[in-house]
Amino acid sequence: MVLLDIDYITENESAIIRLFGTFMTEKGPKSIIALDKNFLPYIYVIPIHSERCREELAEFDVARVEQVARRDLGRTVQVLKVFFKHPRDVPGLRDEIANLSSVDEIREYDLPFYRRYLIDKGLFPMGKLEVHGQPVATGEYPGCPAEDTYLLEISEDPVPLESDFPELKILSFDIEAYNPKGMPRAEEDPIIMISFSSNEGLRKVISMAQCDFDFVKTVATEEDILKEFVTTIKNENPHIILGYNSDNFDFSYINERAKLLGIPIDLGTDGSSLKFMRRGFTNAALVKGRVHVDLYPVVRRYLSMDRYTLERVYWELFGQDKEDIPGDEICDYWDNGGLQLASLFKYSLDDAESVTKIGEKMLPLTMELTRIVGQPFFDVARMATGQLVEWYLIRKAFETRELVPNKPSAAEHSHRRGKRAAGGYVKDPEKGLHENIVYFDFRSLYPSIIISKNVSLDTLVEECEEGACHVSPEAGYLFLKEPRGFVPSVIGNVLTERVRLKTLMYQATDEREIQVLNVQQEALKRLANSMYGVYGFSRFRWYSLECADAITAWGRDYIKKTMKKAEKFGFKPIYADTDGFYAVYDRKADSASDPS
DNA sequence: CAGAAACGGGG
DNA sequence: GTGTACGTTTCTG
Numbered sequence: 301m302v303l304l305d306i307d308y309i310t311e312n313e314s315a316i317i318r319l320f321g322t323f324m325t326e327k328g329p330k331s332i333i334a335l336d337k338n339f340l341p342y343i344y345v346i347p348i349h350s351e352r353c354r355e356e357l358a359e360f361d362v363a364r365v366e367q368v369a370r371r372d373l374g375r376t377v378q379v380l381k382v383f384f385k386h387p388r389d390v391p392g393l394r395d396e397i398a399n400l401s402s403v404d405e406i407r408e409y410d411l412p413f414y415r416r417y418l419i420d421k422g423l424f425p426m427g428k429l430e431v432h433g434q435p436v437a438t439g440e441y442p443g444c445p446a447e448d449t450y451l452l453e454i455s456e457d458p459v460p461l462e463s464d465f466p467e468l469k470i471l472s473f474d475i476e477a478y479n480p481k482g483m484p485r486a487e488e489d490p491i492i493m494i495s496f497s498s499n500e501g502l503r504k505v506i507s508m509a510q511c512d513f514d515f516v517k518t519v520a521t522e523e524d525i526l527k528e529f530v531t532t533i534k535n536e537n538p539h540i541i542l543g544y545n546s547d548n549f550d551f552s553y554i555n556e557r558a559k560l561l562g563i564p565i566d567l568g569t570d571g572s573s574l575k576f577m578r579r580g581f582t583n584a585a586l587v588k589g590r591v592h593v594d595l596y597p598v599v600r601r602y603l604s605m606d607r608y609t610l611e612r613v614y615w616e617l618f619g620q621d622k623e624d625i626p627g628d629e630i631c632d633y634w635d636n637g638g639l640q641l642a643s644l645f646k647y648s649l650d651d652a653e654s655v656t657k658i659g660e661k662m663l664p665l666t667m668e669l670t671r672i673v674g675q676p677f678f679d680v681a682r683m684a685t686g687q688l689v690e691w692y693l694i695r696k697a698f699e700t701r702e703l704v705p706n707k708p709s710a711a712e713h714s715h716r717r718g719k720r721a722a723g724g725y726v727k728d729p730e731k732g733l734h735e736n737i738v739y740f741d742f743r744s745l746y747p748s749i750i751i752s753k754n755v756s757l758d759t760l761v762e763e764c765e766e767g768a769c770h771v772s773p774e775a776g777y778l779f780l781k782e783p784r785g786f787v788p789s790v791i792g793n794v795l796t797e798r799v800r801l802k803t804l805m806y807q808a809t810d811e812r813e814i815q816v817l818n819v820q821q822e823a824l825k826r827l828a829n830s831m832y833g834v835y836g837f838s839r840f841r842w843y844s845l846e847c848a849d850a851i852t853a854w855g856r857d858y859i860k861k862t863m864k865k866a867e868k869f870g871f872k873p874i875y876a877d878t879d880g881f882y883a884v885y886d887r888k889a890d891s892a893s894d895p896s
Numbered sequence: 897c898a899g900a901a902a903c904g905g906g907g
Numbered sequence: 908g909t910g911t912a913c914g915t916t917t918c919t920g
Contacts, residue, residue: 341909342909343909384909387908387909388908388909389909390909391908391909391910394909408909409909410909410910411909412908412909412910413908413909415909416909474906475906475907476907477906477907478907479907482907483906483907484906484907489907543906544905544906545904545905545906546906547905548904548905548906549905549906549907550906552906553906553907577908577910578908578910578911579910579911579912580910580911580912580913581911581912581913582912582913594905596904596905596906597905600904600905607904607905608904608905609905609906610905610906625907626907627906627907628907630907631907682912684912684913684914687912
């Protein structure tokens with residue numbers, strides 16, 4: 301099966317992991333839910349005194365305790381792996397355990413259960429895996445009553461398989477609501493149209509209004525629009541549902557109208573209804589077993605524009621204007637009928653089709669990041685790059701038996717924000733119109749410094765033998781040359797893998813293969829380029845003012861030295877920023893030979 | 897000027 | 908859900 305999503309449910313006081321997937325049958329793709337009953341949540345406890353700690357832990361209602369060896373800041377430590385009976389036990393018990401007199405510190409106590417599962421089992425969403433086990437009749441598990449879904453209880457660990465990009469069915473939708481007073485209010489303003497577009501050619505607009513277009517499906521009431529909305533999605537059975545600002549607008553609006561009118565929006569492959577997850581101050585709309593992706597946050601992250609309206613994004617990606625009906629005129633177009641109503645139908649469908657097109661352009665990168673970072677597509681599509689890097693490192697830490705540093709407390713966070721590392725070197729540009737400009741820049745300056753100077757939390761030392769350390773300019777921080785630090789080794793591997801993929805890409809002849817390799821190396825580039833920020837980002841688990849400071853100090857040192865050298869050859873710098881500078885060639889100043 | 901509040905996308 | 912965005916712009920005292 302291809303792993304689309306993951307969560308867990310509770311039955312008889314214990315947690316059951318649900319792997320939502322899809323597999324091919326002769327009749328087309330079929331949804332599958334694989335259940336795993338054999339995974340327990342755990343945290344690490346670093347004891348002051350191991351025996352005494354085990355005695356104190358015996359008083360707690362935990363499943364079991366194991367002693368294991370892990371790496372922490374360059375040292376091997378013996379830690380206790382404390383298993384709990386249920387994820388919900390963790391928040392309460394961890395604090396009590398942290399306060400025990402025999403406990404120094406607790407670690408990895410706040411990783412969501414399903415993410416822990418993916419990491420520990422070596423599974424990657426959007427990748428293939430093999431599952432073995434017993435089929436289960438639907439209805440035997442809470443929340444698994446969907447008829448068309450294959451339900452399986454797994455008897456051994458899922459086996460991850462090598463796989464190409466999965467071919468996924470994408471269904472986009474867009475709603476129009478009646479809005480006589482500006483933005484529509486869900487308590488009173490009805491939905492008047494819902495349009496669909498799929499990557500398999502579906503074009504459909506549901507409305508209670510009539511129109512001659514073949515894509516229009518006319519129904520009697522708003523209730524019927526919502527029912528037809530649910531039926532269409534169930535029939536199309538897409539892997540991915542796309543919208544634009546659908547987390548906060550379309551799905552929220554549909555949910556509120558459906559509640560008001562008593563229509564169930566049971567779109568999940570387990571038969572569950574639409575859910576909303578609070579992510580900070582914003583919502584994410586969740587359809588179990590399918591991946592709902594809101595393209596708005598995706599586009600905001602990957603494209604740099606002044607505005608992110610659907611029209612602007614479409615223009616940016618395809619260089620074409622899109623027909624637009626200003627928001628406050630939609631109710632007039634609806635009320636006036638005739639030609640105006642017809643163009644409203646066209647506009648609505650066009651929006652859904654634009655979403656499909658934008659999705660086809662933007663999703664491959666998100667898909668690849670999902671397969672590298674190893675967290676659900678749903679989450680990756682909504683994660684900031686800092687989060688992506690962090691979850692990538694957490695997985696790498698598990699693979700190399702490193703303990704993950706804790707998230708900063710609120711106090712620690714504000715303390716970190718108080719003092720920030722100095723930035724890159726900037727030389728203000730010299731005024732005037734310059735000719736014969738040359739540009740010099742370091743390729744991936746900061747990642748290169750991290751690797752070559754072994755800048756890492758576990759290599760930073762107070763003192764060291766002559767020649768055994770890299771010494772940073774200015775503050776003089778010491779980083780051991782050996783062994784390789786955790787973050788430098790991860791960045792090193794990412795860059796090596798990227799070089800390998802680029803080599804394969806240049807050798808490849810198949811157009812599709814070239815495209816895929818290109819997206820893969822792009823994803824790694826994105827990851828490597830965000831990784832240098834790990835030390836400077838105040839929310840980050842691997843934050844280190846010393847490391848951040850050392851990196852920028854080396855950066856300033858390199859750029860200034862390079863500029864000085866360039867000046868000797870007659871290049872006069874006119875502007876510099878962080879990892880590069882602009883210079884004009886001044887023949888008179890050139891004391892050396894041919895500057896080329 | 898600093899800190900608080902609003903904003904984004906959507907109709 | 909082993910949880911609570913985010914970075915930037917505009918307003919206010």
